[in-house]
Amino acid sequence: MVSLAQDLKLALDRVAFAQKAGLEPDPWQRDLLRSSSDRVLLNCCRQSGKSTMTAIVVLHRALYHPGSLILCLAPALRQSQELFGKVLDFYRNLGRPVSPAVERKLSLELENGSRIVTLPGSEKTIRGFSGTSLLVLDEAARVEDELYFAVRPMLAVSGGALMMLSTPYGKRGVFYEEWTSGRGWERYEVPASQCPRISEEFLEQERASLPPFICRQEYECSFEETEDQVFTTDMIDRAVTNEVKPLFGTGG
Ligand SMILES: Nc1ncnc2c1ncn2[C@@H]1O[C@H](COP(=O)(O)OP(=O)(O)OP(=O)(O)O)[C@@H](O)[C@H]1O
């Protein structure tokens, strides 16, 4: 067996690593794997491979950066477990290139000191983890804002990387805010038309059976008005003008 620890190419090139794990990355996936940004937003359609690519990034870091602490979060434990399951599949398929110290249902600890931990996305669960070198938020459009607010200072201290991946879910929440106006992010937008595994025929069937706003959200990376919102965000923006002087409290 080739020792991955000695395989400099796989250590330096995550595209080669993904290929070794049995995947031929799509063009956007190649860009992501070749990027060295430590702030990444993936606004991708359903089934485009965002969790799969993130699993590759997570595993690569654990194997080649000894002592890494990697946290995988999602709104529900089931979702973070799904991501972790992909990490484990790749790890096993690659023949456990670095031996496990402890392999559990929700975490993997390697002999090189790296740890991958799966957590449900609640602000309380991440307390107690310090020194995180990579934090992944899957289904990020649906995580509680409080979680994100707890994550940021933690990463500031550890100097860790952050990846948020999601299909949009309305014009609200931190994923929407960061996508539209956050600073310092590398952004990837991947509609279904850029996913070679989603056919035009399939999309036509979806358009015929789903409400248009759902189709735009799930397949076209579009942040739609939230379902329970009576007034559209545009209507609200237009209604709120700077010309109306507040009655109280500007101090001027
Ligand atoms: N480059 C690739 N080559 C072959 N198959 C791929 C590739 N990328 C992803 N896939 C496959 O596409 C399917 C969807 O991938 P994945 O679950 O990562 O997508 P997702 O964007 O997270 O989807 P969802 O929005 O449903 O969570 C999986 O079966 C995965 O193995």
Ligand SMILES: [Mg+2]
């Ligand atoms: Mg996913």
